[in-house]
Amino acid sequence: MRSLARICSSHVTHFLRNSLFFGINKEEQLAAVGIFYFKSFLSTSAYISDQAKTKLLLRDFIHQSLYHPTLGYFNRDVPVVGHLEGPINYWKVYCQEEWNIMINKKYKELQVSFLTPVELFTPWYGYILARHMLEHRKHNLGMEGQPLVIYEIGGGNGTLARDVLDWLRDNRRDVYEQTCYTCVEISTRLAAEQYESVVVKAGHRNQFKMLKGSALDRGTWGGRDWSHSFILAMEVLDNLPHDRVFRSSEGSAWRQTSVGLCRENDRGSMESGPWQELVEELSDPLIQRCLEAVYKPPTFEQRLDQKFNKLLDFILAKEGPPEAPCEVLFLPTGCMTLMETLHDVRPNHSIIAADFDYLPDVKIPGKNAPLVSEKVNGINKDHDTLYVPWGKADIFFPTDFEALGQLYRDAGQHVWRDQQGIKIETAHYQQGAVMKRYKEMVHTATISAFNPMIDDFLNARFFMGDTMGRVQHGSAPGAVESVGSVSSVIADSADSTMASPVKLDHPPHRETAALHGGNPLSSSSRSATTFSAASEGISKRSDIGGSTTSVVQPAPLNTAAAAAAKAAKAAKARLLRQQRQQQQQQQGAVLPDEIGLPAWARDKLLKLQQVSFEEKSRKDEDKGGK
Numbered sequence: 001m002r003s004l005a006r007i008c009s010s011h012v013t014h015f016l017r018n019s020l021f022f023g024i025n026k027e028e029q030l031a032a033v034g035i036f037y038f039k040s041f042l043s044t045s046a047y048i049s050d051q052a053k054t055k056l057l058l059r060d061f062i063h064q065s066l067y068h069p070t071l072g073y074f075n076r077d078v079p080v081v082g083h084l085e086g087p088i089n090y091w092k093v094y095c096q097e098e099w100n101i102m103i104n105k106k107y108k109e110l111q112v113s114f115l116t117p118v119e120l121f122t123p124w125y126g127y128i129l130a131r132h133m134l135e136h137r138k139h140n141l142g143m144e145g146q147p148l149v150i151y152e153i154g155g156g157n158g159t160l161a162r163d164v165l166d167w168l169r170d171n172r173r174d175v176y177e178q179t180c181y182t183c184v185e186i187s188t189r190l191a192a193e194q195y196e197s198v199v200v201k202a203g204h205r206n207q208f209k210m211l212k213g214s215a216l217d218r219g220t221w222g223g224r225d226w227s228h229s230f231i232l233a234m235e236v237l238d239n240l241p242h243d244r245v246f247r248s249s250e251g252s253a254w255r256q257t258s259v260g261l262c263r264e265n266d267r268g269s270m271e272s273g274p275w276q277e278l279v280e281e282l283s284d285p286l287i288q289r290c291l292e293a294v295y296k297p298p299t300f301e302q303r304l305d306q307k308f309n310k311l312l313d314f315i316l317a318k319e320g321p322p323e324a325p326c327e328v329l330f331l332p333t334g335c336m337t338l339m340e341t342l343h344d345v346r347p348n349h350s351i352i353a354a355d356f357d358y359l360p361d362v363k364i365p366g367k368n369a370p371l372v373s374e375k376v377n378g379i380n381k382d383h384d385t386l387y388v389p390w391g392k393a394d395i396f397f398p399t400d401f402e403a404l405g406q407l408y409r410d411a412g413q414h415v416w417r418d419q420q421g422i423k424i425e426t427a428h429y430q431q432g433a434v435m436k437r438y439k440e441m442v443h444t445a446t447i448s449a450f451n452p453m454i455d456d457f458l459n460a461r462f463f464m465g466d467t468m469g470r471v472q473h474g475s476a477p478g479a480v481e482s483v484g485s486v487s488s489v490i491a492d493s494a495d496s497t498m499a500s501p502v503k504l505d506h507p508p509h510r511e512t513a514a515l516h517g518g519n520p521l522s523s524s525s526r527s528a529t530t531f532s533a534a535s536e537g538i539s540k541r542s543d544i545g546g547s548t549t550s551v552v553q554p555a556p557l558n559t560a561a562a563a564a565a566k567a568a569k570a571a572k573a574r575l576l577r578q579q580r581q582q583q584q585q586q587q588g589a590v591l592p593d594e595i596g597l598p599a600w601a602r603d604k605l606l607k608l609q610q611v612s613f614e615e616k617s618r619k620d621e622d623k624g625g626k
Helices: 002-017 026-052 058-067 096-110 124-139 159-171 188-201 285-294 300-315 333-345 401-415 431-435 439-444 559-586 599-625
Strands: 055-057 148-153 179-185 208-212 229-234 243-247 255-261 275-281 327-331 349-356 371-376 379-383 394-396 423-430 460-468 537-544 547-554
Touching: 055 058, 058 243, 058 255, 058 333, 058 394, 124 148, 124 159, 124 229, 124 349, 124 431, 124 439, 148 159, 159 179, 159 188, 179 188, 188 208, 243 285, 285 327, 285 333, 285 401, 333 401, 401 423, 401 460, 423 431, 431 460
Parallel strands: 148 179, 148 229, 179 208, 229 349
Antiparallel strands: 055 255, 243 255, 243 327, 255 275, 349 460, 371 379, 371 394, 423 460, 537 547
16 A cells, blocks of 8 residues: 555656646645546556466566556657747758758757657648548538537547647638547647647647547547547557467467566566567457468568569678568557447547658567667667566567558447448558648758758558448437437338447437538538438338337339439430531531441541541631731
8 A cells, every 4th residue: 555655646746747737726635636636546556456367368477567657668758749939941951861860869858768749840731631621521521610510539649739720710710610639648748838838838728628548548538529530640550559460380279479577586676577479370350360460471472573673681791680480460459449449439420640660770570570679878779578567668669551451341340240331441641642632841951952851751650531421320429329319210220230339229310400510411421321312202100129110112213204304314315416416417417327327436537537627717717817
């Protein structure tokens, strides 16, 4: 109990250091301290229970190493994410070499682990994302004029939130007044910095909110919200926990990896070691789902490329990535958990994630293996193992964006199994390809025309996904539903089977009404409906599983009306053809029908005759003018 009090006391002391950021007056500060003390008690209880464990799945070990409330890498007192005092004037930088020298100097001055593109290209990076979100919801979603809801996962120092809100306030005041920007942050220190940057300094008090907790936890989101929202995840996916699976040969069974304490050392602990790697049969359901979603056997061309790369490394005397004695995969199980959570708590959303598809100097064998790095006297030190004391080193993974798209779709199908009428689209682009579309790119160009936001960070990519069409029946648009409540559904037929999503007694459903109060006949809402709003239907009432359900059945098609419409269309086509022939006769053209040509040749000849006639008329007019 004394250790518990001591840890809680350290939590509160750390909070009081930053309490000014959470409350402007004394009452707000005291209320925030009380809430924080209660959360610290819960976190410490989890810490004590974790201490008693002697075995963890690899994803749990990585999660504790990065996000433990007292020992985690992102909860240390030492700043991890760098923050620049002001934007860089790129018009005073001459070339790429000078840019590299300047960035190395920034790292030495700040003594931080990394500087993200959001920080390096502030405010232009945030301005571009703000413009992109408005254009996307206007041209692709058809939601112009509706409130703009944004969630940022892992907001760092709050730079992106500040820049996005600044641009909206200065350029689109009408949208800014209807904007709600929420940061979901697990780190207490970073949450304090976000509040100071966005609310205290930038003054966006009415537009900014915070959710303290892990984005992977459904309870952090406060229930299900059916209104559309944008989800931003800038350099977040690389720090999500992964699992490791391997097999000795192709065709053999996959096995999973756990981390346990060495039995020879009785004084060891899970946070400091020593550890041993445990091999188990593949039994975890999350690992199994993730493996099915992302794993594809290497093709012949891929195997040939691997052999060629090995030969090239040997010729150039270059040290390539370490080889594993068997097939080893690192699976993004943390990312899959995040995607399933987003599909559950924000059923209609657009996600924008930026991360790196390749990491250099990886010393751990396996596909998508992580880079484990720490700062020692301002110099990066890379480890050849994952098993380092909690909070000592950063653990980040490359992102396979093709696999991410499949994982995103599979996560939606796992949560909401009935996918008919639901629109899920994914795409990924290189960072430079996205930034080139907007005029703000000129502000990051150097004197020699080298643009680091476009020409540098070649391994950075954007992932964009849209999930639309899920509408809550019998509720106002934008209503928040607590996860686990029972809802009615609209089934496609009376005997339709209703699969249950995570933590729901019944799945979501579709309506013929417009999505979020929009036009029922707009393109965005048509994709969200089971039947066209203009079609007729017969509604019946039935009891399925003890709940009242509306079953919509399509009306029988009117074959006579369809035949009449088809005949009218053919008559109109004949009339247009006759008018065109009369026009050609007046112009003195020879009708192709008279010389027995096929249809495609007749059309082409008519076009050529029309062009030649217009050219002849133009020449005659020129001669008359002279």
